[in-house]
Amino acid sequence: MATLHPEVTWAQRSSPVDADKNIIYLTIKAPDVSKDNLKLDLTSTKLSYKGKTDKGQEYGVEIEFFEEIDPTESRHHHSARATECVLRKKEKKEEFWPRLTKDKAKLHWLKTDFDKWVDEDEQDGPAPEPEFDPSMMSQFGGGDDAGGFGGIDFSKLGGAQDLSGLGGNATGLDDDSDDDMPDLEGDKEKEGDGAAAIPSEPTAAAPEKGKAVIEELD
Template sequence: MSSAATPEVLWAQRSSKTEAAKNFIYLTISVPDVQPANLKLQLKPQGLTFSGHSDSLKRDYHVELEFYAEIDEKESKINHTAKNVEMVLRKKELKEEFWPRLLKDAKKVHFLKTDFDKWVDEDEQNEAPEDDLGGMGGMGGMPGMGDMSSMMGGGGDFGGIDFSKLGGGADAGDEEGEEEDDDDDDEMPELEDEEKEGEASSSKPKIEEL
C-alpha cells in the first residue's frame, strides 16, 4: 500500500470512572465515496487498520493506528457513510482522566487532528450538550435514542388527542342523557292526554244512554 494516501483522521473523547457508556473515543476517518466492497477496517484492542478506495477522488487510502491505551472493540460502534467512516471506540479502562493523546507514540503526525465539533475540555464534559453523547446513536450503538425521544413526543400528542376524544365522548354522553330526559318529560303530557281522552270516551256512552 505504498502508493496509498493517508486519510485525515479526526478525534475527540469523553471519560468516566463509573459509566462505561460515557468513556469513549470519537474517531472519524475522512474518506468519501468508499464502497463497502472497497473498504477494509480491522479493529483491535490496541489499534486499527483502515484501507479504502474513494470513487470520487479515484484514490486508495490506508492508515494504521496504535492507540494510547486499549479499547473494547466488542462495545465499539462503526458507522460507514458516503462522507467518511465514523467510530465510537469504548475505552477499556474506566478512568476519570482523558487520554493525554490518541496514539501510543507521542510523535505528532500530520494527518491526525482534533475534532473540534465534538471536543470538550475534561472538566466541562459533564456540561456538554446531550448531542455529544447522543452522537453514539448515529454509530449504531443507540439508534433508538433520537427516535424514541421523537416517539415520546409523538406519543404525547397522541395522548392529547385520545384524551380530547374521551372528553368529547363524555360530553356526548351527557347530551344524550339530557335528550333522553327531555324525551321522558315530553312523554308525560302525552300520558296525561291519553288519560283525559280515556275519561272523555268513558263519559260519551253515558251521554248516549241518556
C-alpha cells in the same frame, strides 16, 4: 497510484463509573470509498483502515492507541464521505487520555474534532448529535449487520431529551389548551340558552318592547 493517508479527527469522553461515557469519537475522512472496497480491522490496541475509490485511489492508515479499547463494544458507520467510529475505552477512569496514539509524535493527518470535543471538566453537557441514525452503526468484524449500538446510548451522553414526562403530547401542551381561551370581544352571550341580548326599549325598527319587526318583501 500512491496510497493516500486520510485525515483523521478525534474527540473523547471519560467516566470512572459509566462505560457508555468512556469513549473515543474517531472519524476517518476518505471520500468516495464504497463499503465493498473498505477493510476496517480493530483490535484492543490498534485500528487499521484500507479503502479504495471506484477510480482506483487507495487510502490507508494504522493507529496504535494510547491505551486499550474494547472492540466488542465499539461501533462504526460508513458513508461516502467518511467512516465514523465510536470506540469504547477498556479502562474506566475520570481522566482524559493525554493523546490518541501510543507514541508521542506530531502527526499532520491527525486533528482534534472540535465539533465533538469538550474540556474534561465540561463533560456533563450535551453530547454531539450524530449526522446519521445511531441504530445504523455496525459492529466491528461484521457481526452486527443489522445495526445496533452495542449499549452505547446517546441519551445517556446528553444528546437526547426524555419526553416521557410530557404524556401523550410530545410538544408539552395540554390537548385541552383551548379551554381557557378568552371570549372574543362582542361575542359574549347571556347565561341560559345562549341567545343574543334583545334591546329593552322599543325603537323605530322595533315598536313593541322586546319584539323585532319582520317586514314583508314586495
